[in-house]
Amino acid sequence: LAGPLSPPGQDPHGWRVPVDCVRANELCAAEPSCSSRYRTLRQCLAGRDRNTMLANKECQAALEVLQESPLYDCRCKRGMKKELQCLQIYWSIHLGLTEGEEFYEASPYEPVTSRLSDIFRLASIFSGMDPATNSKSNHCLDAAKACNLNDNCKRLRSGYISTCSKEISATEHCSRRKCHKALRQFFDRVPSEYTYRLLFCSCKDQACAERRRQTIVPSCSYEDKEKPNCLDLRNTCRTDHLCRSRLADFHTNCQASFQSLTSCPGDNYQACLGSYAGLIAGFDMTPNYVDASTTSITISPWCSCKGSGNMEEECEEFLRDFTENPCLRNAIQAFGNGTDGNLSP
Amino acid sequence: AAFGLYFPRKEYSENVYIDQPAGTPLLRIHALRDSHGEVAHFHLCQNLIISRARSHENHWFQIRDKTGLLYLSKSMDREDFNMLSVGNWMPLSKVMLYVFLSSHPFQEKECDSATRTTVFFSLINATAPVCSSLTARQLCFTEMDLSFHIKENKPPGTFHQLQLPSVHHLCQNLSISYKLLAAEGVPFRYNENTTGVSVTQRLDREERERYELIAKCTVREGFREMQVEVPFLVNVLDEDDSPPFLPNGTDTADAIVEFNRKEGTVLATLTVYDADTTPIYPLESSRKKYTGTIITDDPWISETFRVEHIFDEIHFNPNGSQVRGTRHEYKLVLNKSISVTDHRSFQLDVLVNDTEFHGPERSVMLHFNVSILPVSIQFPNMTYQFSVNRNAERFAQIGKICIENCMKFRGVNITYKLLSPNISCYPVNILQGREDKYGSLYVNDSSVLRRPECKEIQYTIQATDKQSRKHTKTLLTIVLEGTFLKKEEDCPESCAVSKHHAECEECGGLGVLTGRCQWRQGSGKGITTNYSTCTPSIKTCPDGICDVIESKDPAVCPQDCTSGNIIGGHGKGTGNLGIKSGHGICYCFPRQNCYCEKDDIKEQLCDDVCKTVI
Numbered sequence: 001l002a003g004p005l006s007p008p009g010q011d012p013h014g015w016r017v018p019v020d021c022v023r024a025n026e027l028c029a030a031e032p033s034c035s036s037r038y039r040t041l042r043q044c045l046a047g048r049d050r051n052t053m054l055a056n057k058e059c060q061a062a063l064e065v066l067q068e069s070p071l072y073d074c075r076c077k078r079g080m081k082k083e084l085q086c087l088q089i090y091w092s093i094h095l096g097l098t099e100g101e102e103f104y105e106a107s108p109y110e111p112v113t114s115r116l117s118d119i120f121r122l123a124s125i126f127s128g129m130d131p132a133t134n135s136k137s138n139h140c141l142d143a144a145k146a147c148n149l150n151d152n153c154k155r156l157r158s159g160y161i162s163t164c165s166k167e168i169s170a171t172e173h174c175s176r177r178k179c180h181k182a183l184r185q186f187f188d189r190v191p192s193e194y195t196y197r198l199l200f201c202s203c204k205d206q207a208c209a210e211r212r213r214q215t216i217v218p219s220c221s222y223e224d225k226e227k228p229n230c231l232d233l234r235n236t237c238r239t240d241h242l243c244r245s246r247l248a249d250f251h252t253n254c255q256a257s258f259q260s261l262t263s264c265p266g267d268n269y270q271a272c273l274g275s276y277a278g279l280i281a282g283f284d285m286t287p288n289y290v291d292a293s294t295t296s297i298t299i300s301p302w303c304s305c306k307g308s309g310n311m312e313e314e315c316e317e318f319l320r321d322f323t324e325n326p327c328l329r330n331a332i333q334a335f336g337n338g339t340d341g342n343l344s345p
Numbered sequence: 346a347a348f349g350l351y352f353p354r355k356e357y358s359e360n361v362y363i364d365q366p367a368g369t370p371l372l373r374i375h376a377l378r379d380s381h382g383e384v385a386h387f388h389l390c391q392n393l394i395i396s397r398a399r400s401h402e403n404h405w406f407q408i409r410d411k412t413g414l415l416y417l418s419k420s421m422d423r424e425d426f427n428m429l430s431v432g433n434w435m436p437l438s439k440v441m442l443y444v445f446l447s448s449h450p451f452q453e454k455e456c457d458s459a460t461r462t463t464v465f466f467s468l469i470n471a472t473a474p475v476c477s478s479l480t481a482r483q484l485c486f487t488e489m490d491l492s493f494h495i496k497e498n499k500p501p502g503t504f505h506q507l508q509l510p511s512v513h514h515l516c517q518n519l520s521i522s523y524k525l526l527a528a529e530g531v532p533f534r535y536n537e538n539t540t541g542v543s544v545t546q547r548l549d550r551e552e553r554e555r556y557e558l559i560a561k562c563t564v565r566e567g568f569r570e571m572q573v574e575v576p577f578l579v580n581v582l583d584e585d586d587s588p589p590f591l592p593n594g595t596d597t598a599d600a601i602v603e604f605n606r607k608e609g610t611v612l613a614t615l616t617v618y619d620a621d622t623t624p625i626y627p628l629e630s631s632r633k634k635y636t637g638t639i640i641t642d643d644p645w646i647s648e649t650f651r652v653e654h655i656f657d658e659i660h661f662n663p664n665g666s667q668v669r670g671t672r673h674e675y676k677l678v679l680n681k682s683i684s685v686t687d688h689r690s691f692q693l694d695v696l697v698n699d700t701e702f703h704g705p706e707r708s709v710m711l712h713f714n715v716s717i718l719p720v721s722i723q724f725p726n727m728t729y730q731f732s733v734n735r736n737a738e739r740f741a742q743i744g745k746i747c748i749e750n751c752m753k754f755r756g757v758n759i760t761y762k763l764l765s766p767n768i769s770c771y772p773v774n775i776l777q778g779r780e781d782k783y784g785s786l787y788v789n790d791s792s793v794l795r796r797p798e799c800k801e802i803q804y805t806i807q808a809t810d811k812q813s814r815k816h817t818k819t820l821l822t823i824v825l826e827g828t829f830l831k832k833e834e835d836c837p838e839s840c841a842v843s844k845h846h847a848e849c850e851e852c853g854g855l856g857v858l859t860g861r862c863q864w865r866q867g868s869g870k871g872i873t874t875n876y877s878t879c880t881p882s883i884k885t886c887p888d889g890i891c892d893v894i895e896s897k898d899p900a901v902c903p904q905d906c907t908s909g910n911i912i913g914g915h916g917k918g919t920g921n922l923g924i925k926s927g928h929g930i931c932y933c934f935p936r937q938n939c940y941c942e943k944d945d946i947k948e949q950l951c952d953d954v955c956k957t958v959i
Contacts, residue, residue, distance in 0.1 A: 307658045
């Protein structure tokens with residue numbers, strides 16, 4: 001997905017191609033009027049909400065000038081160099097532009113244009129077989145074998161597995177922080193034809209489904225002593241730029257929509273699966289399969305709606321985007337069957 | 346709250362098409378009252394929100410101040426559409442609008458009232474559909490779930506209109522009728538003339554907090570008739586209208602402090618129930634809402650104890666439905682470690698207060714009968730006697746020293762010391778781990794064991810409590826027994842180096858008790874904790890714990906203490922130390938690697954039968 005850095009230009013549809021925020025920041029810094037306005041805006045946003053900010057003439061002027069600058073609709077790429085810095089610049093502007101807490105936030109990442117079929121093409125080249133034809137085999141085991149035959153995949157996989165299963169002391173069963181970091185490296189640096197096969201393999205028996213559930217070493221990266229409330233978890237996630245971005249990306253690309261056949265925005269399975277994988281080790285918002293059931297796929301972060309008080313409706317709505325999400329379910333099943341939702345990219 | 350009008354929904358949504366004529370009704374918004382006589386006024390904020398960063402002045406939408414009907418005041422042409430679609434971040438082009446609510450007519454463009462609801466307009470890039478192209482589902486309901494929330498204890502009122510104003514306006518010649526299907530006796534009524542749904546009485550969440558109805562819609566077109574059913578949900582919102590109460594009236598608990606005197610110890614727990622919900626999120630406000638305070642004017646008590654409050658959700662079952670309530674637990678906790686000499690008894694009262702409940706019974710008093718018993722620092726009434734074999738090596742573990750009840754102690758730091766006797770025979774010493782409650786006696790100087798003049802040695806052991814400086818003494822007798830045997834040549838310093846049963850038991854090594862290492866025969870089934878290995882003493886090594894004596898020298902018991910590489914099938918121990926489980930025989934070269942492997946060498950080349958033949 002990572003292409004070369006493109007200057008702001010036009011794509012065939014007449015949209016402005018977004019430039020990444022690090023680059024946009026450099027462009028803005030080179031221009032005295034832009035950089036001073038950006039500084040002003042950041043001061044305006046510090047600890048104030050949108051409405052009080054817009055009441056101030058100077059802040060409004062800064063906002064209007066910046067609307068024309070490349071900073072305004074800059075985006076980031078997943079796994080790019082300086083990703084954190086990019087997200088920091090993005091949120092430094094966008095945090096003040098929201099009207100309080102929104103249920104869904106816009107993704108700071110560039111839209112995904114590749115398709116699942118691209119992955120299948122690659123997958124069938126290296127496995128020498130079409131994943132849809134073989135009905136007897138254990139796909140999750142095949143995925144592990146395929147990963148072990150690739151140096152990069154093998155190195156990063158054994159890296160996170162040993163990190164996540166290293167016992168620290170009798171009370172601390174592993175270092176969750178290090179485990180999440182190792183998992184992030186695996187999903188960001190290993191091509192998706194390997195990682196998706198491990199994560200979304202289709203299963204016909206329990207042993208296979210258990211292997212699939214164990215892919216991310218859930219005892220360290222996922223489970224915890226207590227289940228927090230989902231809204232509380234979301235709040236914690238939103239205090240962190242990376243977790244917030246990955247969650248927004250998941251909501252952008254996996255939000256079930258009635259308008260499409262596949263229930264996915266833009267019928268793009270690849271984008272939804274990518275956002276899901278990006279959310280893994282997005283700190284405590286890590287989702288996983290809740291059990292080793294072969295018939296139904298249920299995914300959830302490690303949280304519950306217990307203790308939501310009057311916000312129970314909102315909490316269940318948030319949780320349903322994981323547990324009962326037709327887009328996510330269709331995307332995972334489509335990957336398992338080796339079919340792509342959309343036939344023409 | 347100054348006024349309590351509120352919206353029964355958080356969000357509304359509707360489609361807008363290109364060139365719909367001005368005056369087209371779009372949707373109806375309702376408000377519910379907090380008290381009788383309130384009149385709702387609706388008002389739009391003059392900004393359309395296009396994306397996170399962009400908004401545009403609203404030229405197209407207006408709302409009737411009294412009825413809450415949103416309608417198009419100006420047609421949207423293609424140009425408007427294109428302008429509003431640019432930079433839209435949602436998968437579909439949507440614009441957002443806030444509707445505000447007030448109990449008085451709006452003066453000017455007030456955009457800061459806290460009571461607002463969000464309306465999403467999906468911009469459909471086409472002209473309005475003809476009625477015949479719409480499915481029954483589209484004619485009857487919007488895509489959004491019919492889900493509402495109504496506050497308990499509030500006056501009745503209409504909160505939704507089933508008929509879609511936009512469809513009704515567009516398809517005048519279709520007959521669309523609705524019904525609300527519900528079990529008997531639910532407090533909702535459907536008015537056929539207005540298609541409005543109203544709540545008919547004050548609701549009580551503690552009675553029932555969820556109503557699941559079905560909205561049924563029938564579309565008639567000539568002779569054709571189509572029916573659609575969708576769920577219609579009402580959640581009842583909670584307010585603090587129940588006082589705290591005690592389960593079975595239990596308001597007293599005993600809290601005894603004896604051996605466990607450590608800071609953070611939970612002494613006793615009392616439970617308080619409340620029929621109201623208490624949100625975990627946001628946590629801090631709920632903590633403030635329900636307080637537990639120690640009632641005392643004794644500074645020692647307020648320094649020494651604290652109350653910890655945790656709460657979780659439980660379910661009550663009034664008349665068959667399940668309702669959420671709260672269990673509050675108040676734990677009496679030691680705020681600091683208590684000295685072994687302290688001795689007091691008193692009653693400690695904790696006042697629990699439900700701050701948001703406005704009634705006389707907003708608080709309950711909890712009582713803890715606290716008894717702080719002193720504990721004595723003394724050795725059991727006997728003297729210690731250990732015998733040590735003269736062939737024992739350095740770091741051999743002889744025994745443990747422990748004052749009475751020492752293993753039960755928490756928060757009491759006892760240190761053990763040998764008071765050195767004025768003699769030249771001084772083979773043993775005491776070591777104590779950082780967390781250990783006992784002292785371990787071990788051989789410190791094995792050359793003394795070999796000296797014939799040392800036979801029976803008397804020591805005094807002293808145990809001291811760090812905090813109170815109280816101490817106690819007892820006598821320890823060490824009897825040296827056995828005769829000294831000359832050591833084998835070419836033996837390694839560590840038992841763990843030996844790979845075979847025979848060579849293991851021929852040699853000695855650091856930590857051995859009788860001059861010879863011991864062989865532990867494992868079960869030989871795969872990678873197991875019961876692996877075969879050679880050790881100075883089966884009792885202490887390997888036992889999965891790298892104790893204070895073993896950690897003095899890596900050659901004593903690498904099976905428990907190694908931090909180096911382990912080659913072969915194995916599982917590491919806690920904190921990456923030692924070999925927790927191994928495959929076959931595990932042996933180690935101290936300060937280097939350990940190896941676990943199956944032994945392929947057949948020990949017996951010739952059995953008894955074979956010998957007789959030869």
